Amino acid sequence: MSLLDDPESAALNSTAKAVPAGGSPSQRGWTNLRTWPISLRVGVALLITILVILILTPWIAPYDPAAQDLANRLSPSGDGHPLGTDQLGRDVLSRLMWGGRFSVSIAAITLAICAVSGTLIGIICARRRGALDEFVMRVTDILLSFPEMIVALFLVAILGANYVTLVIALVIGGWTPFARLARGLALEIEPRDFIEAARALGCSKAYIMLRHVLPNALGPLLAHAALRFGHKLITVGALSFLGLGVQPPNSDWGSMLADGQPYMVRAPGLVIYPGLAIFITALSVTLIGRGLGLRRDRQA
Amino acid sequence: MIFFIRRLVVLVATLLIVSFVVFLIPYITPGDPARKIIRARVNDPNLDDAAVERFRVMYGLDQPILKQYAEWLSNALRGDLGLSYTSQVPVGELISGGLAVTATLAITSLLLALVLALPLGALAAVKRGKAGDTVITMITQAFVAIPEYWLAPILILVFALKLGVLPSAGWQSPLSMVLPCLTLALRPFSYFTQVTRASMVTVLDSPHMMAARARGLSFPATMVRHGIRNSLLPVVTLVSVWLGGLLGGSVVVEVIFGIPGMGRLLYEAVVNGDIPVIQAAIVCIVALTIVITTLTDVLYTTINPTVRTANVSA
Numbered sequence: 001m002s003l004l005d006d007p008e009s010a011a012l013n014s015t016a017k018a019v020p021a022g023g024s025p026s027q028r029g030w031t032n033l034r035t036w037p038i039s040l041r042v043g044v045a046l047l048i049t050i051l052v053i054l055i056l057t058p059w060i061a062p063y064d065p066a067a068q069d070l071a072n073r074l075s076p077s078g079d080g081h082p083l084g085t086d087q088l089g090r091d092v093l094s095r096l097m098w099g100g101r102f103s104v105s106i107a108a109i110t111l112a113i114c115a116v117s118g119t120l121i122g123i124i125c126a127r128r129r130g131a132l133d134e135f136v137m138r139v140t141d142i143l144l145s146f147p148e149m150i151v152a153l154f155l156v157a158i159l160g161a162n163y164v165t166l167v168i169a170l171v172i173g174g175w176t177p178f179a180r181l182a183r184g185l186a187l188e189i190e191p192r193d194f195i196e197a198a199r200a201l202g203c204s205k206a207y208i209m210l211r212h213v214l215p216n217a218l219g220p221l222l223a224h225a226a227l228r229f230g231h232k233l234i235t236v237g238a239l240s241f242l243g244l245g246v247q248p249p250n251s252d253w254g255s256m257l258a259d260g261q262p263y264m265v266r267a268p269g270l271v272i273y274p275g276l277a278i279f280i281t282a283l284s285v286t287l288i289g290r291g292l293g294l295r296r297d298r299q300a
Numbered sequence: 301m302i303f304f305i306r307r308l309v310v311l312v313a314t315l316l317i318v319s320f321v322v323f324l325i326p327y328i329t330p331g332d333p334a335r336k337i338i339r340a341r342v343n344d345p346n347l348d349d350a351a352v353e354r355f356r357v358m359y360g361l362d363q364p365i366l367k368q369y370a371e372w373l374s375n376a377l378r379g380d381l382g383l384s385y386t387s388q389v390p391v392g393e394l395i396s397g398g399l400a401v402t403a404t405l406a407i408t409s410l411l412l413a414l415v416l417a418l419p420l421g422a423l424a425a426v427k428r429g430k431a432g433d434t435v436i437t438m439i440t441q442a443f444v445a446i447p448e449y450w451l452a453p454i455l456i457l458v459f460a461l462k463l464g465v466l467p468s469a470g471w472q473s474p475l476s477m478v479l480p481c482l483t484l485a486l487r488p489f490s491y492f493t494q495v496t497r498a499s500m501v502t503v504l505d506s507p508h509m510m511a512a513r514a515r516g517l518s519f520p521a522t523m524v525r526h527g528i529r530n531s532l533l534p535v536v537t538l539v540s541v542w543l544g545g546l547l548g549g550s551v552v553v554e555v556i557f558g559i560p561g562m563g564r565l566l567y568e569a570v571v572n573g574d575i576p577v578i579q580a581a582i583v584c585i586v587a588l589t590i591v592i593t594t595l596t597d598v599l600y601t602t603i604n605p606t607v608r609t610a611n612v613s614a
Contacts, residue, residue, distance in 0.1 A: 138310055141310065145589050148548075153578075157329070157570045157575075234445070243571075257450060265461050271454065274450075275449075278447050286441060
């Protein structure tokens with residue numbers, strides 16, 4: 001087999017962790033559900049269900065999430081309200097669905113920014129090496145040791161509480177694990193023959209980075225992103241719970257949980273349901289991350 | 301040696317940068333910085349303009365910013381961080397009180413997590429692939445997805461409000477420590493168990509374990525003498541990472557349980573715009589976290605020289 005003909009299959013033959021891209025046997029294996037570990041199947045099923053519900057919320061939510069019914073406060077489930085009503089008589093199920101749109105999209109946006117910027121920084125560091133690499137790695141050392149909550153509180157003190165502050169706070173430290181992982185993977189891919197071949201063909205550095213290094217590092221990066229998503233969702237919820245994230249009249253799962261806490265003896269559902277929503281969503285993505293890792297280990 | 305010196309330089313540089321950013325808070329938040337800084341000194345929010353002018357000169361607020369920073373830093377190093385806006389107490393006192401509480405909370409929770417995780421992780425590794433391992437792995441993976449601001453209210457609801465066996469808030473008696481420590485221990489416990497299991501699996505497969513068994517040592521003796529000791533290193537590293545993390549990560553738990561620690565101090569200062577307390581708390585938490593991380597790295601490198609060469613080439 002000539003390396004010049006098919007650089008991707010060269011990656012396949014190596015023992016590295018990176019998943020080969022584009023039409024390789026392992027890629028085709030994705031359509032065969034039997035090769036998926038159970039955790040991956042359960043995680044994907046859960047996540048798809050949650051996402052479909054959240055996307056369809058404007059059409060399927062039974063009530064307006066802001067519609068108050070003061071005569072019918074803190075009612076238990078039933079009576080046309082499947083999960084009961086909150087302290088202002090608002091339908092808990094509808095509020096959960098609308099709140100979830102905030103929680104999940106903020107976590108997803110944050111994660112996407114972290115993953116993309118971290119990956120690019122990591123790959124560039126691996127290519128350039130030298131002083132830039134050294135500097136960036138020391139910066140990640142430092143940022144990794146900052147507690148996320150402290151960075152968030154600091155930013156809230158300066159910028160005020162809203163979800164943009166929240167996203168910035170989580171991105172400041174959040175890109176670092178991706179940069180380290182991407183850098184490690186790129187360093188692993190760099191000395192391989194197909195990179196040398198691409199270079200010999202006269203491909204530009206940027207082209208090699210985007211077409212050869214990035215696709216081969218994508219598998220582990222995605223698995224890592226899945227594992228981080230649950231963490232992001234929980235942290236976003238924590239800041240909203242403290243009243244530092246999503247501001248009224250909007251609410252997300254974290255702020256619903258905080259609002260419901262004073263009434264939890266009479267209506268425990270106000271605390272239990274939003275937390276359960278965060279837990280199940282975080283769990284589904286964690287399962288996906290584990291499953292992706294397991295699947296890769298089996299194939300290696 | 302070069303490695304240690306470099307770590308030390310990075311440590312000092314980081315602290316200088318962080319302290320400078322924190323020093324800038326009164327300048328980059330809305331309002332007159334001089335008034336905010338003077339308020340932290342004389343504690344009178346309603347000074348007239350003439351008084352502000354007088355204090356501006358007195359405290360050197362007309363000087364260049366770097367000179368002001370040097371002045372602020374030398375005060376801070378001597379423990380003089382001004383007065384809290386809200387409680388009018390010197391910030392140093394608030395911080396030292398909060399730090400003691402948070403340190404107790406963090407260390408107790410980590411010990412609890414460790415005591416539960418080590419045997420459980422070892423058990424999972426020994427029973428690898430069996431039902432016990434699967435159950436332990438599944439439970440610890442699920443635990444990671446539990447938000448502490450969900451667990452804590454549920455624990456309060458069950459143990460304090462329904463059963464009435466434990467206090468729902470406060471920090472006076474050992475009993476009041478139970479629920480916060482349980483909540484805070486949950487996530488480190490899950491990670492410690494997973495890491496202990498992984499590390500133990502590697503050790504169990506290694507030749508020196510087989511050699512020990514071949515020498516005729518019983519299985520429990522092999523585990524105690526060779527297994528647990530050798531699998532401890534990754535766990536110890538993780539514990540120190542978590543110690544740093546919990547010093548700043550216990551905010552939510554402290555707020556829910558009304559614990560007078562660093563986290564709640566900083567949170568309330570942010571909510572009330574109490575700048576001197578915000579500055580002191582952030583510098584303090586970050587300094588502690590970085591010192592702990594650096595110490596861990598240095599200790600780890602001393603114990604395990606292979607890391608040192610790896611770090612230099614990286």
